[in-house]
Amino acid sequence: MQLKQDFFTQLPGFYSQVTPQGLTDPKWIGWSRDAAHLVGLSQPTESLLAQLAGNKSIDGACYYSQVYSGHQFGGYSPQLGDGRSILIGEAQGPEGSWDVALKGSGLTPYSRQGDGRAVLRSAIREFLISEALYHLHVPTTRALAVIGSTTPVWREQRETAAITVRLAKSHLRFGHFEYFCHSENGSNEKLTQLLHFTIKQHYPHLSCDKAGYKAWFIQVVKDTAKMIAHWQAIGFAHGVMNTDNMSILGDSFDFGPFAFLDTFKEDFICNHSDPQGRYAFNQQPGVGLWNLQRLAQALTPLIASDDLIYALNTYQTELVQHYLCLMRNKLGLYQPYLKRESQAQDDEDLALIGELMKLMQESQLDHTLTWRQFGQITPTQQHVCLRDDFVAKNDFDTWYLRYQNRVGVIDNIEQWQGLRDRANPQYILRNFLAQEAIEAAENGDFSVLEQLHQVLQRPFDEQVNMSAYSRKPTPEEAGIIMSCSS
Structure with missing residues (x-):
């Protein structure tokens, strides 16, 4: 890898230098070829293994x-700070530079009472979800590899240490701006320095003045809204939407107790440590705005209040419009088949989508499989087998008639269905699939992880002999709930 050190050289005082604690008997557990391409790598060599293991x-x-x-x-x-993550610099690749972080590489000044390590199970989950979201077209950080070891660590029981090699366009978080606003005793020097670095590195078309600041924050708001719209459309629950887990670039970031919806439940909680449901699935849009408001508060020394409010007021419109676009694609309501939508049509489509989701919840239907099955029907069918899955069949019939009227006449059914298949995945990273891969890896079998990773790279394709990866979980498998333990 060719590394440059823009953050390190331009922002002294924004980090602490550390030394990675190496792993005993490191071994490759997982490797992403397309993520490797981003940083100019091809094969996982023994020399690279020793380097990324911190040895x-x-x-x-x-x-x-x-x-x-x-x-x-x-x-x-x-x-807070990077309690178990060490950055090594920005790797140069064919499509730009990527921060490279060794997550789980040992103690740092910010580890607090932790040991700075990640365990194998959490490293595997972060690797899989990073790559799964990318192939689902959701904005996200990437994962180059998982490295396992025989290094012992203790959580509820003895486990082994591992490292996820994370790639990110930037590791800057909302929390960076909060820290340098609230910890500088009224001095705005470092906050200004951080903002200028962010704009120059990631928004080079903007100027470092009042106009540029306003345009930058508007873009942050919109990027965050788009990310959360993707989460809601695909049925993804992040689980820990703290402001220190929010990327300034609007990428899904810092994965802990995440989950995709199995049975559709709008108030689904994926985090055992969140009994009140602050970060429940249906709370994510509101939390996104709340987090942006905290970021805006940190920026008040540099950006006029009116400009911050203006930017925040774009959030809901951006979120709704992007969500509508994604959901229309799932339903087959998109150009060139439909006329330009009006506000009245937007409202009608939102109601149509909401009613279908309500019917899905009442019937306890699987979120992903129901949408995939829906993509197989045509609006000319008067009776569809999907109808039999709904408890309130008359209500479904009423909804389906409205849907048929909304779609109208489709000239090229095959093309229309194909587009819907590209919006409704067959395969997602269900918790029970991740758990199967983790348990196999803990027993020295990495083939289950490799196979799952390969399937998740083609989530929209019908894959031969891979039905086990698209089935509904059993009640026991669906009951897996994660905590913030790493």
Whole structure:
């Protein structure tokens, strides 16, 4: 890898230099070929293994952990930082540069009471979800690899340490701006420095002045709204939407107790540590705005209040419009088949979508499989087998007639259905599938992880002999709930 060190050289005082704690008997557990391409790599070699495991230095690397703060479950923590992640720099690839982080590489000044390690199960889950979301076209960080070891760590029981090699266009979080606003005793020097670095690195078309600041924050608001619209459309629950887990670029970031919906339940909670449901599935849009408001508060020394409010007011419109676009694609309501939508039509389509989701919840239907099956029907069919899955069949009939009237006449049914198949995946990373891969890996069998990873790279395709990866979970499998333990 060719590394540059823009963050390290331009922002002294924004991090602490650290030394990775190596792994005993490191071994490759998972490897993403297309993520490797992003940073100019091809094969997972033994030399690279030693380097990314923290056992051997990397030419051009500067090892450091960033400092930031954040709102965690609504309460402000004045200093957090990378407690178990060490950055080595920005790797140069054919499509730009990517931050490279060794997540789980040992103690840092920000580890607090932790040991700075990640365990194999959490490393595998982060690897799989990063790559799964990417192939579902959801904005996300990437994962290059998982490295396992025999290094012992203790959680509820003895486990082994592992590292996820994370790639991100940026590791800057909302919490960075909160920290340098609230910890500088009224001085705006570092906050200004951070904002200028962010704009120059990631928004080079903008100027570092009042107009540029306003345009930048508007873009942050819109990117965040788009990310959450993707989550809601695909049925993804992040689980820990603290402001220190929010990427300034609108990428899905810092995965812990995430889950995709199995049975559709709008108030689904995927995090055992969140009994009140602050980060429940249906709360994510509101939390996204709340987090942006905390970011706006941190930016008040630099950006006029009217400009911040203006930007925040674009959130709902951006979220709804992007969600509508994604959901219309799932339903087959898209150009060139339909006329330009009006506000009245937007409202009608939102009601149509909402009523279908309500019927799905009442009938306890699987979210992903129901949408996939829906993609197989044509609006000219008067009776569809999907109808039999709904408890309130008369209500479904009423809804389906409205849907038929909305779609109208489709000239090229085959093309129309094909487009819907590209919007409704067959395969998602269900918790029970991840657990099967984890248990096999813990027993030394990495083939289950490799096969699952391969399936998730083609989520919209019908894959031969892969029906086990698209089935509904059993009641026991559906009951798997994760916590923030790593």
